[in-house]
Amino acid sequence: CADRFAKHGGFSIVDSVETSLTMAMDHITARIDALETQLRRERLRLAFALKQAEAGAWEWDPVGDKLWWSPQMFELYGIDANNFGGKYKDFEKLLDPAEVQRIRDAVTDANSKRAIFRHVFRLRNGRSILGIGRVELHNGVMYGINVDVTTEHDLYCHDPTNHRPQ
Secondary structure, eight states: OGGGGOEETTEEHHHHHHHHHHHHHHHHHHHHHHHHHHHHHHHHHHHHHHHHTTEEEEEEETTTTEEEEOHHHHHHHTOOGGGOOOSHHHHHTTBOGGGHHHHHHHHHHHHHHTOOEEEEEEBTTSOEEEEEEEEOTTTOOEEEEEEEOHHHHHHHHTOTTOSOOO
16 A cells, blocks of 8 residues: 555655646636636627527427527517427417418428528518528538518518519
8 A cells, every 4th residue: 555655756646646637627627617608608699699680590300399499589489488389380380371381391392402491481470580591411400590571571572663672
């Protein structure tokens, strides 16, 4: 037992190992703190950008049928987060009924092609939403943003020349 604690340069090997481990743990803790601060700042910037753009972020795992929405999505859709089941069918219930099959087809097409999609659709609450998203190639998860384009869409649809307003 005594040779486990043999002296080397005035310090025991145990002391040296403990000091090295403490220094390593302090370094790792400082790095984790820095990464958490960076992540917190990135989340604040993203939340600000989404809010100002009247947009929300989403992610959908079609295999597990799990739909995640940012807080801004609930504002866009005019619903309380507690009243949302987090499944694709819950999203479809919020669509104008005339849009349901068109959006299903667009999602199926984007999924099969693993492509970026971009579609405008109407909600039951009357808002027009631009959905932009893509499929993650390695796991099939879809993610993207929704933007409220009600004003722009209504202007375009009611323009007698059927041209985009300048």
